[in-house]
Amino acid sequence: MNDVDSILLLMVGLLAIAFLIVWGLGIFVAVRLARRQQRAVARWALAAVLAGPVLLGAGYLAYSLRRGVLRYLAAQLLAILAVAAAAVFVLPAFMGRSLLIDLAVVLGSVAAALLPTIALGLLGPASRRRPAQPADRPLVEAVKVHKSYALGRRSLHVLRGVSLSVKAGEFVAVLGASGSGKSTLLHVLGLLDSPDRGKVIIEGIDSAALAPAERDRIRCRTIGFVFQLYHLQPELTVLENTMLPAMAATGPLGWARRSNEALARAVELLERLGLGDRLGHRPKELSGGEQQRVAIARALMNRPRILLADEPTGNLDSRSGGQILQLLKELNRDSGQTIIMVTHDESLARAADRIVHLRDGRLK
């Protein structure tokens, strides 16, 4: 049993106690009401309180389904809506009586129904230890990957059996004309997309066998993306954009503990990328080069083993582009960062250790 599991167990235990208290209070109120001969109201209260365990059960059922994303979402939504609706229907039955009792029963049942949701939300995404990986195995491996898109009635076969293997510490450039499927390959490798046929193996694990939540976790912790158009969140500041992956990696409980650490890491990264004086700025106040550096900082936030860069200089002037490329090279050289970069510019590709050509959906 690892530490995360034990925290989970502790949390579940605490929540169970909290739930029992709320539930008991609800029943107490219901019994009091029944004694005061308000039987109809008491029945409602009891029904609302008893609905708690059912919804709790539904929540944990969803959790036990290995946190299958949409099922979990559905259960959660159902629970919230059911309780909200119950509250709306129960309340009129209480009208004219003590508001305190109304509130106690309604809040109690809402809390009971929301407990599993809150519990899972507070815990944040599940994390597991990485399986031990032999040193000689490739970090990322694509085996005969096929991918096609429906384009109107026609089907566009973009990847036609691409096989690629990247070892830890490598800087690989995928060179290809625009529309050759470079980005698609990168998305498949980064688990943003799934191949139609073939395998994508990351750290020795076949991605096809992973539950959606596991894929989210790998995207969060193992992979960092840099996009051609930076893709920063316009509502967030530079610092907040950078910290987003760290937030995605923890729930509010973990965040309370780790936020200082994350803040320090983000500030350090941004300073290293020369953005130390831009922390509070919003993306639209930055130049293209600066935005791309923020995007790189964001990609590196969770110390990913793999950095996937999609035409990182495509939208920049040559000077800024050169700086970004230099940055990537330094990252690769100094910290042994594995980088896969796709580009159509041969001069850029030359910065990499290895160049593979993607032509007609195949690697040459």
Added chain:
Amino acid sequence: MYKLFLCLRYLRRRYLAIIAMLAVALCVAMVLIVVSVMDGFLRKVETSAKGLFGEIVVDASSLSGIGRYDQFIATLTGEYRLSAKFELADLSRTDQGAWRMTFRAKGSYAHAEALVGTPQPKREASFPARATLYAGRHRLADVRGELTIRPNRQLSLLCQAKLAPERLPKDTASLRPEVVYVRVGEGMAEVQAATPVIYSYGLLRVGQTYTTTVQVCGIRLPERLAVTDMESGLFVQAGRGDASFEPPLELIRRRMEEHLQAIRTALRREQARPAGRRDEDLIERLQRSQMRPAWSVRVADGCIQLRKRLEELTGELSAEKTKPPQRRDKQRIEALTKECTRLRDELDRILRPPDSRVILGLGIAGLSFRTPAGETVRSVVPLQDVVLSLLPMARGRLPTTVSPNTATFTIVDDASTGVYTFDSKTVYVPFERLQALCEMDEWRDADKPGVVDPARCTQIQIKVKEPFASGEALRRVRAKVRRAWRDFERAYGPQAASAGVIVHTWREKLSKFIGPIQKQRTLVTIMFGIISLVSVLLIFAIFYMIVMQKVRDIGVIRAVGGSAAGVAQIFLGFGAATAAVGCALGLVAGCFFVRYINPIEDAIAGLTGTRIWDREVFLFEEIPNQVEPSVMVVIAAWAIVSGLVGALIPAVRAATMEPAEAVRYE
């Protein structure tokens, strides 16, 4: 953590959401205002309606009425109202300086049954009693004592009163106890008070020309005040706690003077308006209405003087009479006696005896009107005379054999219950008088000696103690009263009631009246609820737009490790938060509006000249302005749910987006 964080950031920096927020705020405020005003209106109607006749009503379905009502009331309250003619038998002074009085009266079988449960008492029995002591027409004091009934059914009441010797009348034979209540048992623990009432119909005639049909309501005033909150609606005697058909003349005079002032103020205000906006018709009506109260004040003054003069003359007369016989001036005594009789007659002509007084319902068509500012102006005032004609329809008489009974009454007050339908039709007269006019009093069959039909009323109104006065508890009390009535009816048969009697709660009795208002409230609430669904649609549209604007950002959230459920939660949370903020704004705005609805309405009226809440039409002077906290809770819950529902489809759309496509989205 990213969900909460992004949710809050979007809330702060997505300006599109503010429109959704305002929509929610508007809907919440609208529903809150409508529900609060309608609820308040309903509550006011209910309170007024409840004040009409207590919590439980025993209703005779036929005009033949309920007999032995005092005896039935005794089973409810434990107190029997003894209506017998007592005469002073003995008067002595105790050592403590109090007067000790013994009164005797002839008792009836009915009294015996009510007191000891059998028409033939075997031995003497005594009960605690309370009564009001009168000297002629003057009320002296409330006294406590003991009532004894002998085997021959003779009643004697022994009581003590601390009275200054000069207050005791010279003519001790005029001493008599009235409204004697005898405690015969415990009664029902839940019942606080009960009173018999007669409802009948008649013609009301004011002056030479004005005649209208009215409901005539016979009440025992002090008892009725304990059952309903009639007193708060009285014009002359409101808030005095001892309203009766004999209000002091000085009080009538003062109220009429105040009324005159109010009319003059209204008149001045109306005349001060610019010529174009002046209501000439209203000014004319106000000018005409001034005459009545002024007349009333003069009459009251005259009466007060007459009474003072009468007192002086009576003093002189008694002084003359107490002189030694040789010094008495017989001529003077004669003249004084004559003058006293004349004055007394004149007083009686102006202000009729207490059983010939009437309280009019305020709002009987044509007898009063309301100005647009909400003042009530009376065109018929206290001390005027009215004539009532009644058809005595009790005891199964046929209309062909009935001839109307007519009597003249002096108005002493007017009453408003707040329920227009009642006020506009009802006049109140003393119970025993109406009973006589309707020929519902005790009746002996001339052909069959010994057969006595008891006096009857048409309704018994019961006030229930506070903890039992509503909901299930009240229904249980009703069932108890029903059982008591069944037992009573079984015991006395047609003497109790010759036709069916209904025992119901005030709500049941008024269901036809309150029901439509309740339905109207529900209807309006549902309508506004449906209109407020617009906010759900607006949230849906706005959130769909936001989601479509943020496709690439959603792709990035997925790329940095956010789950599909997480994305959905961000937008759901955003929706709920938008609704919550909007709801908070709406609640504050709504509460503010409802709280200050009357000044706001005044301001609107002042600006535009039109009144939304027309005081000439509505029952209440003010728009209800109370907000029920539970209504706020329901509306808040509803608003947040509507935010969630509105954001649901956009959120699911965002969650099910393919991340790779989202990232590529231009």
